[in-house]
Amino acid sequence: MNLVGAGLMLFGKVLEETVSEAGGMVTSLRCVQLAKDTNDRLDKILAELDNKS
Template identity: 50%
Template sequence: MKNSSLSSNPEPAYNPYSEIKLSIATERLRQARQSFNLAWFTTLLCSIVTVGGAILLLFGTVKEGSITTAAGAISSVCSLKFAKDANDRLDKIPKEWKEKS
């Protein structure tokens, strides 16, 4: 007596590239997670610097406060751009796989 479930589902052919694609995707995900964590930490740190600069402005040290606030704000914008770039790289993965399939 034959097992019909085995005969109807043949095993797929071994594809060495699928393992490589999986390892590349795993590495991209790892890098994206680390990029996100770095961007989050940097944004938090820059926000603290910006608040510190605002406090300096409130206490009357205009020159130091404005420099600190501007540096914190510019750094926040740069770190958010970094996080967006990491997200865009992740969005490209499924598109690349669809094109190659």
């Protein structure tokens, strides 16, 4: 993503702000997905612990 954005920016196809904003959005979306996955794993672990009690 960053390499494509840098290439487009070098050839004058997009503005620097657009590339920066797109990179930030991709990073934010990935962080949200990682947090959701972690929360799902914790929920599963807690359910397993409740079943063992």
